[in-house]
Structures are given as structure tokens and as C-alpha cells.
Amino acid sequence: MNSAEQNFKELGLNLPPAPKPLGVYKPCLIDGKYLYLSGHGTVQD
Numbered sequence: 001m002n003s004a005e006q007n008f009k010e011l012g013l014n015l016p017p018a019p020k021p022l023g024v025y026k027p028c029l030i031d032g033k034y035l036y037l038s039g040h041g042t043v044q045d
Contacts, residue, residue, distance in 0.1 A: 008015065029036045 002010070025038055027038055
């Protein structure tokens with residue numbers, strides 16, 4: 001199985017570098033019995 005990098009190279013595609021964050025972000029926050037996550041969750045096909 002090819003890696004994503006190999007697939008991009010075979011297709012002649014280049015990804016630009018990721019932008020620098022505009023601030024300090026916490027990946028998660030626990031507040032009592034709740035867990036808040038930054039970003040997005042999984043997607044089911």
C-alpha cells in the first residue's frame with residue numbers, strides 16, 4: 001500500500017507548508033463531566 005506522500009509524488013502534486021498558528025490552542029478542555037475537543041471529530045463513510 002502506498003503512503004499518502006508516495007501518492008502525491010506519483011501524481012506530481014506538492015502540498016504547501018502548513019501555516020503557523022495564530023495563537024496558543026489547547027487540544028482539549030475538561031469541565032466537570034464534559035470533555036471539549038478542538039478541531040473536528042471523526043467522519044463515518
